[in-house]
Amino acid sequence: MVSIKDIAKSLGVSTATVSKALNNKIGVSKEIRLRVLNKAKELGYITNNLARGMKTSKTFTIGVLISDITNPFFSEVILSMERVLYAKKYNLIICNVGENSEREREYLELLVSKKVDGIIAAPTADGQNMSVYRNLIRHGMKIVLFDRLISKIETDFVVIDNKAAIYDVVRYLAKMGHRKIGVIYGIESSYTGCERLKGFREAVKDLGLESHEEWIKSGYFMESESHKCALDILKEKERPTAMIATNDFTTLGIMRAAKEIGLKIPRDLSVIGFDDLEWMSIYSPPITTISQPTDVIGMSAATLLLDRIENNDTRRPRHVILKATLIERESVSKIQTRNV
Amino acid sequence: MVSIKDIAKSLGVSTATVSKALNNKIGVSKEIRLRVLNKAKELGYITNNLARGMKTSKTFTIGVLISDITNPFFSEVILSMERVLYAKKYNLIICNVGENSEREREYLELLVSKKVDGIIAAPTADGQNMSVYRNLIRHGMKIVLFDRLISKIETDFVVIDNKAAIYDVVRYLAKMGHRKIGVIYGIESSYTGCERLKGFREAVKDLGLESHEEWIKSGYFMESESHKCALDILKEKERPTAMIATNDFTTLGIMRAAKEIGLKIPRDLSVIGFDDLEWMSIYSPPITTISQPTDVIGMSAATLLLDRIENNDTRRPRHVILKATLIERESVSKIQTRNV
DNA sequence: AACCTCCAAGAAAACGTTTTCAAGACAATA
DNA sequence: TATTGTCTTGAAAACGTTTTCTTGGAGGTT
Numbered sequence: 001m002v003s004i005k006d007i008a009k010s011l012g013v014s015t016a017t018v019s020k021a022l023n024n025k026i027g028v029s030k031e032i033r034l035r036v037l038n039k040a041k042e043l044g045y046i047t048n049n050l051a052r053g054m055k056t057s058k059t060f061t062i063g064v065l066i067s068d069i070t071n072p073f074f075s076e077v078i079l080s081m082e083r084v085l086y087a088k089k090y091n092l093i094i095c096n097v098g099e100n101s102e103r104e105r106e107y108l109e110l111l112v113s114k115k116v117d118g119i120i121a122a123p124t125a126d127g128q129n130m131s132v133y134r135n136l137i138r139h140g141m142k143i144v145l146f147d148r149l150i151s152k153i154e155t156d157f158v159v160i161d162n163k164a165a166i167y168d169v170v171r172y173l174a175k176m177g178h179r180k181i182g183v184i185y186g187i188e189s190s191y192t193g194c195e196r197l198k199g200f201r202e203a204v205k206d207l208g209l210e211s212h213e214e215w216i217k218s219g220y221f222m223e224s225e226s227h228k229c230a231l232d233i234l235k236e237k238e239r240p241t242a243m244i245a246t247n248d249f250t251t252l253g254i255m256r257a258a259k260e261i262g263l264k265i266p267r268d269l270s271v272i273g274f275d276d277l278e279w280m281s282i283y284s285p286p287i288t289t290i291s292q293p294t295d296v297i298g299m300s301a302a303t304l305l306l307d308r309i310e311n312n313d314t315r316r317p318r319h320v321i322l323k324a325t326l327i328e329r330e331s332v333s334k335i336q337t338r339n340v
Numbered sequence: 341m342v343s344i345k346d347i348a349k350s351l352g353v354s355t356a357t358v359s360k361a362l363n364n365k366i367g368v369s370k371e372i373r374l375r376v377l378n379k380a381k382e383l384g385y386i387t388n389n390l391a392r393g394m395k396t397s398k399t400f401t402i403g404v405l406i407s408d409i410t411n412p413f414f415s416e417v418i419l420s421m422e423r424v425l426y427a428k429k430y431n432l433i434i435c436n437v438g439e440n441s442e443r444e445r446e447y448l449e450l451l452v453s454k455k456v457d458g459i460i461a462a463p464t465a466d467g468q469n470m471s472v473y474r475n476l477i478r479h480g481m482k483i484v485l486f487d488r489l490i491s492k493i494e495t496d497f498v499v500i501d502n503k504a505a506i507y508d509v510v511r512y513l514a515k516m517g518h519r520k521i522g523v524i525y526g527i528e529s530s531y532t533g534c535e536r537l538k539g540f541r542e543a544v545k546d547l548g549l550e551s552h553e554e555w556i557k558s559g560y561f562m563e564s565e566s567h568k569c570a571l572d573i574l575k576e577k578e579r580p581t582a583m584i585a586t587n588d589f590t591t592l593g594i595m596r597a598a599k600e601i602g603l604k605i606p607r608d609l610s611v612i613g614f615d616d617l618e619w620m621s622i623y624s625p626p627i628t629t630i631s632q633p634t635d636v637i638g639m640s641a642a643t644l645l646l647d648r649i650e651n652n653d654t655r656r657p658r659h660v661i662l663k664a665t666l667i668e669r670e671s672v673s674k675i676q677t678r679n680v
Numbered sequence: 681a682a683c684c685t686c687c688a689a690g691a692a693a694a695c696g697t698t699t700t701c702a703a704g705a706c707a708a709t710a
Numbered sequence: 711t712a713t714t715g716t717c718t719t720g721a722a723a724a725c726g727t728t729t730t731c732t733t734g735g736a737g738g739t740t
Contacts, residue, residue: 017689029687048453
């Protein structure tokens with residue numbers, strides 16, 4: 001590989017001069033700068049970013065830590081992050097940690113060993129690595145959390161108002177006449193899992209709907225598990241008239257269960273999905289769903305981080321809380337209430 | 341940050357000794373090795389991989405170049421790659437280039453400046469950067485291509501037999517009695533786009549089916565465009581009895597068009613999708629589709645690359661060609677042929 | 681002619697590792 | 711005792727940059 005030294009030698013100047021020319025720094029005459037630039041192109045010179053990183057302690061690399069890139073929610077958020085980061089010449093190391101906190105720890109260490117300029121993370125559910133995150137922050141690592149957050153950590157984050165999202169959905173169902181509502185929630189120990197469940201319980205209580213513990217089950221944010229739970233719920237003698245999903249996998253699980261049992265949507269069962277995937281709008285019937293603003297989430301997270309990095313912004317943590325929106329389609333039926 | 345120097349100083353030994361101890365090299369006594377390891381843990385030492393990379397010219401980083409991480413095909417392949425690479429301590433820099441070859445070139449340069457150990461890429465459609473790839477290979481960069489490939493480049497690749505996949509589908513439709521078949525293909529200048537289209541044309545010719553240029557349109561691998569094309573095709577006075585998609589976005593486009601026009605599947609129109617996404621099996625009716633073995637694709641690509649890197653394997657290029665499979669569900673109807 | 685000022689240019693140090701090589705300690709053998 | 715061998719240790723160079731600081735020359739002013 002051709003290095004600055006090679007350019008310097010072939011031009012009979014010093015490496016210092018070449019470096020300055022290449023980086024548009026002052027202290028080089030127009031003439032020499034031009035000759036350096038030309039020679040660099042001629043030789044096909046490409047910066048060695050490891051060496052540069054060593055000197056400048058800046059790598060223009062951001063670590064992104066998520067549970068599953070296969071989940072459209074995450075891949076959409078990442079796309080949006082990349083858009084803003086790429087414009088500023090940063091790029092991403094993406095780490096898939098599943099729900100494995102051991103792996104999360106390993107990846108975090110890897111990211112610091114790679115000297116990333118910052119980290120954007122959706123922590124694993126169990127919060128095992130709280131102390132790791134805290135340590136990183138204490139050592140000056142810039143961290144932005146998103147989707148899930150760890151309550152006792154002082155750092156920027158961007159989330160949606162999960163509780164309100166589900167609360168609103170329950171209210172909507174109630175308005176449509178539903179009094180028996182089931183939910184497949186996620187991982188109870190995770191922020192999103194917990195908040196969404198809370199929203200559900202609160203709404204059911206506030207609105208005086210039927211409360212039935214058997215209609216509330218954890219699908220661990222997985223299709224197979226959600227499918228099993230939904231089957232259990234829908235096969236009971238007294239089953240809910242509406243089911244709420246709490247992520248895109250649980251939506252699929254519910255739908256598959258309904259299909260297997262032969263329940264027609266929305267005639268026999270109303271369903272509200274989570275996350276707005278393209279197939280939902282062409283499904284028969286089109287699925288009413290809660291939509292997270294993935295683009296805004298990604299953009300905000302990236303912008304917050306960039307702010308910390310570039311402006312060395314060290315004010316106290318900023319919290320971006322976004323609203324999810326209900327997209328009304330046709331998977332919810334109106335139920336006639338006898339006594340109105 | 342604590343460095344090897346710090347450990348050395350606090351223990352009164354040399355950095356050479358510390359390095360050897362940390363890396364399990366010979367030439368250090370048991371006693372000192374133990375003391376180094378303990379001290380490292382105590383101080384919270386983390387390797388600086390930039391510095392290490394400089395010396396060893398190895399970064400344990402692989403660049404992955406794709407068009408769109410939001411496409412489930414790619415995210416599944418990446419997940420599979422990551423599984424095998426993570427096990428060997430490598431990690432991934434993922435580059436989303438859209439279909440933008442300028443961006444592809446920039447990202448390729450970035451990857452070499454970051455000194456990645458190898459690159460796995462699905463090149464952009466237009467093949468603009470053929471010379472860039474060729475140059476990289478000539479300079480010793482290990483490259484594995486997947487999904488799409490650039491014909492005149494001598495390197496490892498893994499693809500599916502695209503032509504055969506579509507050919508088989510057409511044959512299947514013919515067997516079901518269809519003689520009027522339409523297709524929404526991808527980007528004609530891309531490998532996948534071109535091959536899939538070729539398979540279609542060949543099959544139609546070989547099997548003596550009705551050939552109608554108006555039923556063959558390019559959806560550019562995008563939902564919106566595919567939708568428009570499908571609409572055009574399905575609104576003609578004489579429309580095909582079956583439509584074939586050539587990636588997951590075209591599938592959606594066709595489905596949406598059919599829905600809008602009010603064509604019942606499979607009664608009024610048979611549809612064959614591409615890529616097997618989870619929603620397809622719970623759709624009504626479940627969609628018959630061509631499934632690519634994403635896990636094998638990812639695994640093979642990663643393994644090929646690892647082989648080149650770790651064994652410095654320099655034999656001639658190896659080609660992995662996989663078969664796509666047709667998953668028969670219920671979106672294709674049987675048509676009675678009059679004269680049998 | 682003497683003295684400044686300005687600026688281009690280069691020498692050298694530094695970033696944090698790994699690796700080579702020489703030196704020294706000790707034991708074993710002749 | 712002298713010689714050889716084995717093994718632990720450290721000094722120093724190197725990877726490819728950036729950056730600081732010094733130098734020296736050109737040009738301008740008294």
